Each structure stands twice: as structure tokens, then as C-alpha cells.
Amino acid sequence: MPRAGLTADRVTLAGAELADEVGLDHVTMAAVARRLGVKDASLYAHVRSLEDLRGRIALLAADEKTIRIAEATAGRAGKDALVAFADAWRRYAHDHPGRYAATQIPMQIDPELLARASGPRRAVELTYSMLRAYALDEPDLTDAVRLMRSVLHGFVSLEAAGGFAHARPAEESWVRGLDALHTLLEHWPAPREGDPA
Amino acid sequence: MPRAGLTADRVTLAGAELADEVGLDHVTMAAVARRLGVKDASLYAHVRSLEDLRGRIALLAADEKTIRIAEATAGRAGKDALVAFADAWRRYAHDHPGRYAATQIPMQIDPELLARASGPRRAVELTYSMLRAYALDEPDLTDAVRLMRSVLHGFVSLEAAGGFAHARPAEESWVRGLDALHTLLEHWPAPREGDPA
DNA sequence: AAATATTTCCTAATGGCCCTAGGTTAATCC
DNA sequence: GGATTAACCTAGGGCCATTAGGAAATATTT
Numbered sequence: 001m002p003r004a005g006l007t008a009d010r011v012t013l014a015g016a017e018l019a020d021e022v023g024l025d026h027v028t029m030a031a032v033a034r035r036l037g038v039k040d041a042s043l044y045a046h047v048r049s050l051e052d053l054r055g056r057i058a059l060l061a062a063d064e065k066t067i068r069i070a071e072a073t074a075g076r077a078g079k080d081a082l083v084a085f086a087d088a089w090r091r092y093a094h095d096h097p098g099r100y101a102a103t104q105i106p107m108q109i110d111p112e113l114l115a116r117a118s119g120p121r122r123a124v125e126l127t128y129s130m131l132r133a134y135a136l137d138e139p140d141l142t143d144a145v146r147l148m149r150s151v152l153h154g155f156v157s158l159e160a161a162g163g164f165a166h167a168r169p170a171e172e173s174w175v176r177g178l179d180a181l182h183t184l185l186e187h188w189p190a191p192r193e194g195d196p197a
Numbered sequence: 198m199p200r201a202g203l204t205a206d207r208v209t210l211a212g213a214e215l216a217d218e219v220g221l222d223h224v225t226m227a228a229v230a231r232r233l234g235v236k237d238a239s240l241y242a243h244v245r246s247l248e249d250l251r252g253r254i255a256l257l258a259a260d261e262k263t264i265r266i267a268e269a270t271a272g273r274a275g276k277d278a279l280v281a282f283a284d285a286w287r288r289y290a291h292d293h294p295g296r297y298a299a300t301q302i303p304m305q306i307d308p309e310l311l312a313r314a315s316g317p318r319r320a321v322e323l324t325y326s327m328l329r330a331y332a333l334d335e336p337d338l339t340d341a342v343r344l345m346r347s348v349l350h351g352f353v354s355l356e357a358a359g360g361f362a363h364a365r366p367a368e369e370s371w372v373r374g375l376d377a378l379h380t381l382l383e384h385w386p387a388p389r390e391g392d393p394a
Numbered sequence: 395a396a397a398t399a400t401t402t403c404c405t406a407a408t409g410g411c412c413c414t415a416g417g418t419t420a421a422t423c424c
Numbered sequence: 425g426g427a428t429t430a431a432c433c434t435a436g437g438g439c440c441a442t443t444a445g446g447a448a449a450t451a452t453t454t
Contacts, residue, residue: 003420003431025222030411041413042432050412104301107359124362142365143373147348149360150374154351155343162304163346165321168339176340177347179389184381192376200402200449227440237441239403247441 004038008046011036012056019057019098027054027098048110054102055109061099062119065092069126079182081130086152086178093156100156124149134185144185151181201235205243208233209253216254216295224251224295245307251299252306258296259316262289266323276379278327283349283375290353297353321346331382341382348378 014035019027029050033040047053065088072088073081093100107114114120127145136144155174157163164170211232216224226247230237244250262285269285270278290297304311311317324342333341352371354360361367 006431028411029413038431039433040411041415041434044413045431104354104358106357139365139369140373143370143377146352146355146361146367146370147374147377150351150355151344151347152351153355154347154349157301157354158343158347158350160303161301164343168336170343172336173340173343176337176388177344179386180340180344180381183384183386184377187380187384189376189380191373203402225440226442236404238405238443241442242402 004036004042006036006038006042006046008056011043011046012053012060015053016057016060016096016099016102019102020096021098024054024057024098024101027057029053051108052110052113054105055113057099058102058105058109059113059117059119061092061096061103062117062123064096064099064119065089065103066119066123066126068092069123073126073130078133081133082182082185083178085126085130086174089152090156090174093160097160100160104157131185134188136185136188140188144188148181151177201233201239203233203235203239203243205253208240208243209250209257212250213254213257213293213296213299216299217293218295221251221254221295221298224254226250248305249307249310251302252310254296255299255302255306256310256314256316258289258293258300259314259320261293261296261316262286262300263316263320263323265289266320270323270327275330278330279379279382280375282323282327283371286349287353287371290357294357297357301354328382331385333382333385337385341385345378348374 011032015027015032018031018035022031027050029040029043032053033043036043043053047056068091069085069088072084076084124145127148128141131141131144131148134144155170155177159170164173208229212224212229215228215232219228224247226237226240229250230240233240240250244253265288266282266285269281273281321342324345325338328338328341328345331341352374356367361370
């Protein structure tokens with residue numbers, strides 16, 4: 001009987017595809033094994049546990065999202081870069097809802113695996129380089145990066161959870177929200193007197 | 198043998214407490230039943246399924262969060278109200294991480310139950326009333342409300358997932374981010390020429 | 395107060411899932 | 425080709441969700 005040719009990456013990919021199709025919390029060892037034409041016990045040669053698998057899906061998603069953002073922002077600057085960055089983020093979440101959901105799981109990921117992963121780190125670095133165009137000094141830059149990430153992640157999450165009633169298309173609020181963010185970054189307020197930095 | 202005196206609300210509360218203690222996805226029928234000193238099968242007289250229970254926890258959380266925000270913002274206006282609103286939101290997420298996580302599950306909630314719940318609707322209404330102080334006209338007001346909710350939810354989620362490296366305390370980015378949001382709301386940019394509203 | 399109806403909670407059972415242990419067989423390396 | 429490594433399997437234990445149907449406590453009616 002020939003072998004299926006499994007590997008940790010192939011198991012992860014199957015899990016990721018399944019997550020996009022049926023939702024992250026319907027990704028089970030049994031279902032992934034079925035998709036690969038294999039018995040569930042066979043997966044444990046490549047993946048430590050279901051939690052481990054979910055962590056790997058999260059890291060895969062981080063890598064893919066980072067690549068998309070890098071490609072989208074390459075050669076752009078200023079507001080162009082901002083919009084390209086944000087659109088790439090949102091589009092990834094739309095195209096891969098299950099993978100994206102995996103990125104939200106609190107960091108119960110195998111530390112060794114996490115250390116070898118470049119996706120999350122590079123995503124933050126990309127945000128920094130994009131925002132550097134706005135001439136913010138630390139610690140404002142860090143605060144702006146965090147605000148930016150909060151907006152993108154929050155909008156996309158609420159959208160996915162059906163949080164925006166259908167009155168006004170989410171797309172339009174998105175465009176206008178990015179306009180507003182751009183304006184804000186150009187006029188980032190100075191710390192108020194009396195507040196510690 | 199005396200009875201436990203269960204009801205849908207008591208089961209939901211036990212589930213919510215458990216969610217805060219051990220995380221939402223460790224909330225199982227069996228665990229809730231143990232906590233209530235009851236057999237798991239007994240819960241099905243009050244709750245349709247595990248999914249139903251999670252939906253009820255989400256609605257409970259929405260109600261509680263709304264009440265906290267309402268109390269915090271009562272009698273305040275302008276930036277005071279904004280900060281009180283945001284802090285109440287974030288504090289609820291910190292105090293009740295499991296309940297808060299439940300609010301993120303896509304709306305697979307029993308529609309009939311949802312219709313009777315006032316929490317989610319009132320939370321949005323409160324956001325509208327708070328932002329009305331900034332003299333925005335529709336559709337800008339709706340876009341601002343959505344941006345606001347995105348920031349709050351996104352920040353709190355990233356924080357809970359350990360998304361902010363410890364370099365700079367999240368608290369400080371939070372305060373400065375709210376400063377920035379306030380400024381933005383005071384100077385909300387007009388739609389750019391050529392763009393459809 | 396007695397009889398009835400209702401509801402709560404139980405026991406029993408099915409099937410699915412995660413995961414471990416230990417055996418076979420296919421690929422790989424000399 | 426023979427030995428080693430690894431992939432994949434069978435078997436099984438334990439936990440969980442859910443249903444069906446029975447017994448006992450409460451509520452309702454007379």
C-alpha cells in the first residue's frame with residue numbers, strides 16, 4: 001500500500017483549508033485525517049496535538065498575510081501604502097476566514113516553533129516601515145502602530161462576526177475610516193501637558 | 198433528594214464564570230454540570246446545546262458590558278465620555294476574558310433569543326449618543342461609530358492575545374490612542390472630491 | 395387535602411473525538 | 425540486498441455531546 005506522503009506542512013495546509021471551509025473550531029484531527037485519506041492516529045507523527053496544529057495554522061496564516069502585505073505595499077508610500085496595506089490585510093481575512101481566525105488564538109503556540117516563525121515579527125516590522133513616512137517619533141510611533149493594528153484587526157473581526165448592520169455597506173465605512181486614519185497620522189497630537197510620556 | 202433549582206440563566210451564569218476561569222473553549226457541558234452539582238444530561242432541559250449555551254453567554258456579556266458603559270458615561274460629555282466609554286469597555290474585557298471572548302463568536306445565536314436581547318443593540322446606541330457630541334453628520338457618524346468600535350475591540354483583542362510586546366506598556370498606548378481618537382473625531386475629514394459618499 | 399399535571403433531574407446508551415501504545419510495511423542508506 | 429528509519433496502521437481508553445425514557449419533586453387543580 002503506497003504512502004500518503006505526509007509532513008507537518010502538508011497536515012497544516014490541510015487543516016488551514018478545512019478551517020477556511022468549515023470554520024476553525026470544526027477543524028478536528030479526525031476531519032483533517034479524513035481529508036488526507038489517512039487514519040487520525042497517523043497525524044500524530046507530524047503534529048503534537050490539535051492545539052499544536054492550530055498554532056501551526058496560525059503561523060501559516062501570519063506568514064501568508066505578511067507576504068501579501070509586503071507585495072501590496074512594495075514601491076508605495078504615504079497614503080497609497082496605507083491603503084494598500086490595509087486592503088491586503090482585509091482581503092486576506094476575507095479570502096481565508098478560518099486561517100485568519102487562527103491568528104486570534106492567544107499565544108499558546110510552541111515557543112520553539114514560534115521562534116522559527118518570521119511572519120508575526122515581519123508583519124509588525126512592515127507596519128513600522130509604513131508608518132515611518134508620517135514622521136512620528138518614539139514612543140508615538142509605537143502607539144500609532146498599535147492603533148493601526150487595532151483598527152485593522154478590529155474592523156475585520158467585527159465584520160466577520162456580523163457586527164455591522166447592513167444599513168451602510170462596510171466597504172464604504174472602511175474607505176472613509178482609512179481616510180480618517182491617514183489624516184490622524186498626519187496630525188498626530190502631541191502628548192498633553194502634565195501627562196507622563 | 199432536593200433539586201438544584203436550575204434555570205437557563207443559572208446555567209448561563211455558571212458557564213460564564215467557567216469561561217472567565219478556564220477560557221471559553223474549555224466550557225463544556227460536562228464541566229458546567231460538575232460545577233452545578235448536576236449530571237450533564239440535566240442541562241438540556243434549560244439549554245438547547247453547547248452552541249446555544251455559548252450564545253447565551255455572549256448575550257449575557259453584551260448586557261453586562263453595556264450596563265458598565267452606560268454607568269461609566271452617565272453625566273459625562275466630550276472627551277470625558279469618550280475615555281470613560283473606552284475604559285469601561287476595556288476593563289470589562291480584562292475582568293471577564295471568557296465572557297468577552299464569547300462576544301466574538303459569529304452570530305450563530307438563536308434568532309429568537311437574539312431578538313429579545315437588548316445588550317448588543319443598546320451598546321451601539323450608546324456609541325452613537327457618545328459620538329453625537331462631535332457634530333458629525335451621517336454617514337460620517339456611522340463610519341466614526343464603526344471605527345470607534347473597531348479600535349476598542351481590536352486593541353482589547355490584540356492585548357488579550359499577547360499581541361503587544363512588552364517594550365512599551367499597553368496602558369500608555371491606550372491612553373495616547375484615545376487622545377488621538379478624540380483629536381480625529383474633532384477634525385473628521387470631509388469626503389474627498391470624486392469619491393461617492 | 396388529594397389527585398393530577400408538570401417539570402426537574404436521573405440513568406442508560408450511542409457515537410464522535412483526542413490521544414497513546416505497539417505492530418507492520420514501505421522507503422532509505424550503506 | 426540487508427539494516428535502519430520512518431510512515432502508517434490497528435486497537436483501545438477516556439472524555440464529551442446528545443437523546444430517550446423513567447422517577448421523583450414541585451405546582452396546579454379540584
